[in-house]
Amino acid sequence: MSHPSGILGALGASPLKRLSQNFLTSPHWVDKLTDSVASIDADEIWEIGPGLGALTDSLLKKAKAPVRLFEFDKKLAANLTALHPEIPMELGDVLEADFENVASGRRIAVLSNLPYHLSSPILFKFLESPVRWQGFVLTFQREYGERLTAKPKSKDYGSLSVVFQWHFDCERVGIIPPGAFFPAPKIDSMALRLKLKNPEVPQDLSVVVRTAFRYRRKTLANCFRGFVPREELAKALEPLGFSVQARPEEIAPDQYLTLARALAPWFPKLSGGGNQEPA
Numbered sequence: 001m002s003h004p005s006g007i008l009g010a011l012g013a014s015p016l017k018r019l020s021q022n023f024l025t026s027p028h029w030v031d032k033l034t035d036s037v038a039s040i041d042a043d044e045i046w047e048i049g050p051g052l053g054a055l056t057d058s059l060l061k062k063a064k065a066p067v068r069l070f071e072f073d074k075k076l077a078a079n080l081t082a083l084h085p086e087i088p089m090e091l092g093d094v095l096e097a098d099f100e101n102v103a104s105g106r107r108i109a110v111l112s113n114l115p116y117h118l119s120s121p122i123l124f125k126f127l128e129s130p131v132r133w134q135g136f137v138l139t140f141q142r143e144y145g146e147r148l149t150a151k152p153k154s155k156d157y158g159s160l161s162v163v164f165q166w167h168f169d170c171e172r173v174g175i176i177p178p179g180a181f182f183p184a185p186k187i188d189s190m191a192l193r194l195k196l197k198n199p200e201v202p203q204d205l206s207v208v209v210r211t212a213f214r215y216r217r218k219t220l221a222n223c224f225r226g227f228v229p230r231e232e233l234a235k236a237l238e239p240l241g242f243s244v245q246a247r248p249e250e251i252a253p254d255q256y257l258t259l260a261r262a263l264a265p266w267f268p269k270l271s272g273g274g275n276q277e278p279a
Helices: 004-011 027-038 054-062 075-085 099-103 118-126 142-149 158-167 203-215 230-238 253-262 263-275
Strands: 044-048 068-073 089-091 107-113 132-141 168-176 190-196
Touching: 004 075, 004 132, 027 054, 027 107, 027 168, 027 190, 044 054, 044 089, 054 068, 054 107, 068 075, 068 132, 075 089, 118 132, 132 142, 142 158, 142 168, 142 190, 158 168, 158 253, 190 263, 203 253, 203 263
Parallel strands: 044 068, 044 107, 068 089, 107 132
Antiparallel strands: 132 190, 168 190
């Protein structure tokens, strides 16, 4: 594997911080990530942000399905097209890409070392696109990945954890150290393999989660005060094994859906007052 500094020098380019360009240099992680996505049964594999093609070269050797690339950087895209003219290239901002039109009914798997500053926008763009997603292998900033996959009663567990785990079945591929990239970021990365299970979050679940996590360190009695009568909240929590003195981080994602359904009579009131950004 050629070092990115040499390739970039030959192209008259340099890593762009504004694009979060950190190029993977570890053969171990190249193999691990491409093995993970190549095993997904799909009609086409999309690599988003291929950069200098470290993952692309490996993916082409392993994938049973055709590969398509999405790249924002025109110079890097031109280099990859010269190396692999047979691979379709979607040039431009991935947040503006028409995924549904590009997929054209095909079943899609995705591989991407996501730009850290665009992790959430890209993740939710996947969810908003009616594509037949078969699976994702994505790399996030470790701290963000910890929040996505956090379990109840842990310090990282919050509204993002609940909503993400409602959408996806998830397994950790591993923690990627800074030295696996050039230039080396200041933080670890986390690779996750995701399978979409629920494209949409029920509105009542979304509202109840936002309301509960407005004050994550307060009791549920305080979080829902003014929205749901205390005795009704107690009645809704009892089958879940919790009292109104429980805290939001104790409730598991599937339990939040049960709670939301039990609180349906107060849903209009919650919708009106529970729309603050959760903690």
